Amino acid sequence: MTVVGRFSTRPLYLQVKDMLIQRIAAGAWKPGAAIPNEIELSRELGISVGTVRKALDEMESERLISRRQGRGTFVIDQTSNEHAVRFSNIRDANGIRITGEVESCSVAAAAASDVESRRLQLRTGEPIFHIHRVRTHNDAPLMVEDATVPQSRFPGLPQEEDVTLSIVVLAHRYGVLLARAEEKVGATAAKGGIAKALKVAEGTPLLTLDSVVYAIDGRPIEWRVAHCHLSDDHYLAEMS
Amino acid sequence: MTVVGRFSTRPLYLQVKDMLIQRIAAGAWKPGAAIPNEIELSRELGISVGTVRKALDEMESERLISRRQGRGTFVIDQTSNEHAVRFSNIRDANGIRITGEVESCSVAAAAASDVESRRLQLRTGEPIFHIHRVRTHNDAPLMVEDATVPQSRFPGLPQEEDVTLSIVVLAHRYGVLLARAEEKVGATAAKGGIAKALKVAEGTPLLTLDSVVYAIDGRPIEWRVAHCHLSDDHYLAEMS
């Protein structure tokens, strides 16, 4: 039996949450698998069920687990279709989130420039990867994107053949749990290589997305600048 | 003493929440005022403190109240600067949400067209108001917007001199509590009257916002189409 919280002022339920998050990130339970029930967890930790419940409730609201009455509590599979697109606000005509399919892709190692280190909260010169992608949807060009990620979080990335993956799936493979993203949206005129890649005339208005994805520890994981040409698709922001 | 929940299967804490929301919408407590403490509410309703607490926790997450340890629980003032801009994703250079200042404004009564009735979940022909506004920020044109609201929710609106108000403040005056909004974002080229109003050349890429604001009962309150020219400002979407 593990007793938590004896020497910390951090609320017990947050300590429980921290510990469970760590266990999930470490892969103690596979995605989709059930975790021990409330009673069992409370016994294991030597605390009350209500405290475990509060930790689990918060984790559910952060999309780390899914709880269903009568069935149990399950680790969410971040790589599933449903969750892999959670940081894309682009939706098809049916309102389904899409990311498109990667048509071409290239990776290069580099040192962080001033602006890159600022957006990713690194020191200038820290090693990073640049990932360039062209995405299509229904065989039509959808977007051109340039992503930057810190090498420290994705060691050995260029060896992987997985740079076509969405950041959600990629982060999952490297044991990074994602929490949220911020995306600046703008309108600019297509020009040069971007117009060519998207097969539109120069001057066509494009949606530009400048987004940063943050891990559960609050640190930035990916900075991405994308230029999109949306035909049957649209960008949908939700506010509450 | 009021006893709730005897003849309903709806969870007690949701009934409590419903009742408190109704009281707030009815103006039983003024914005910014403290509501009775947990113990008092639980005694008044003849239920446990934990149940009251669960209702209040949900209401806080929906921005209806604000709770502060040692002070009390307060009704949020939706008309305050902080909350009046909550459905605008446009931010200034400092990252502060802005809506701009209304430069010109006009209102007209009309019957809902097909598309309007669809977006606002009305029947075609139901009475609506059209509100046209031009907004500036720092003396530069910011956006041209056309809003549509159902007359049923805002009886006698044209008599008011308040059509320059944001939908959040307006809804508050008519006893409507807002919950969330959805906004389609696109990029189009400026033309005609819109280019003139925004003082930009024809063909300039503009951000178009097509948004619907929903009340706490889930029904649409406002449909708005805006064309924005953002110079020092930007549009920021947050995802989680």
Add this chain to the structure above:
DNA sequence: AAGTGGTCTAGACCACGGA
């Protein structure tokens, strides 16, 4: 010091899902 919300406990019973 008094009053508030925040945390934590240790139960009880209910609603749901699957065997």
Add this chain to the structure above:
DNA sequence: CCGTGGTCTAGACCACTTA
């Protein structure tokens, strides 16, 4: 039927704010 999470209770003590 059993096991799960969901609701609800009735307390205790703590941390914070204000007077």
